[in-house]
Amino acid sequence: MALRLLPQSSASSLASSQAKKLSSRRSLRRTICTAMSTESSSSQLPHTITLPSRPAEPVHIVAAPGVSSSDFRRVKKPCKRVVLTPPVEVEDSRVVNGETLRNAIESSLFKQWLKNTETGILANGAMSLAQVLIQGVDMFGKRVGFLKFKADVIDKETGKKVRVPVGRLVLELPAGMLDDDKGDFVGTAVREVEEEIGIRLNPKDMVDLTAFLDPSTGCRVFPSPGGCDEEISVFLYRGHVDKEVIMQLQGKETGLRERGELIVVHVVDYENLWRVTADAKTLVAIALYEMAKKRGLLPPC
Structure with a gap:
């Protein structure tokens, strides 16, 4: 199971990616x-x-x-x-x-x-x-x-x-797999943020956005139910930090090299995030956050 974390909308909102956006290149005619x-x-x-x-x-x-x-x-x-x-x-x-x-x-x-x-x-x-x-x-x-x-x-x-699942570099949120059957979603999310971004979060401050879904859904998201039974939980972390501290994360190289992880942190304005990512899970996280905020379901910060 994969986990995703979505930052709060603010001037210091942070989104991480596993890579930089690539500049377009002239396509070449190839033969194999x-x-x-x-x-x-x-x-x-x-x-x-x-x-x-x-x-x-x-x-x-x-x-x-x-x-x-x-x-x-x-x-x-x-x-x-x-x-x-x-x-x-x-x-x-x-x-x-x-x-x-x-x-x-x-x-x-x-x-x-x-x-x-x-x-x-x-x-x-x-x-x-x-x-x-x-x-x-x-x-x-x-x-x-x-x-x-x-x-x-x-x-x-x-x-x-x-590791290169899609063959190209994609802007996405911190994510990780559960290592056992204990189902420690929050702990896994916190660990992945530390490994992939380099910041430590308090597990008590994590908000499970998928918990707001109707119980009939199992409070989980299936990215592609027609082809895979992978289910994910999406988490939100809200906090206050100086903008300068956030900007220092821009371009930071992280990830566990022994696991083949190649990650470059990107700081992205929240209002523009939905336009610059091709990751469906990121878009799901944005939708869950916006609807939870609209319905007044989010706990006070």
Whole structure:
């Protein structure tokens, strides 16, 4: 379960992000060329994809053992060269057939992720995409519906991996997963704010905005109930602090590097926050806060 925290509307309102907003770049026409060997079913089927902007950095794509191949027949003959949208090296495990892997690589989902990655986190040359592990492919008929994979994006300076779910940098609020089944939502929210922003909060001052929802909802928010059972709680913290103190947080690099977190704090005016983020959870937090304030449900500050 993920947690979100939303600051109060004020001159010193603070929003954190996991990255800086990227300047737009001229889109480039990309091609991905993949080739598949004719070796037997017990051997690996190599692929190669190379991003146009990084021809010297091949990306290895590997299918995880155990990925279902029941919907596909094994390829018995050489695969013709396929033109896609960026080029990488792919390896297929002996459990997964080549057709499954090729469907994943050629899907619009994967190509869009590659595009986001190339124009996003890889744009400044500080990181490289080393490998992609295909863990699962769900087909909707002949179309790839869901694609689960793990990407190894390496920070060239430190040699460590960073997490990049959407392939680009997104402005969002501090968030974290529950580490156990105890359900300590408040404690987790406070810990994440300290780790991701660098400030300490008093748990007693946290306001659970999702608690104002009708009991029939379970007082939780489902970001995408049609595709995932993830549920979140949204918290508000209100306090008074000098503007100079808040502005000192601008551009601060935080996050746990051992967990692959790459976070840059951004101070954003609350009135403009809804326009500068693509994070649905942030927008949900704003809506809950505004409605709770309108209904007079918020406790006195």
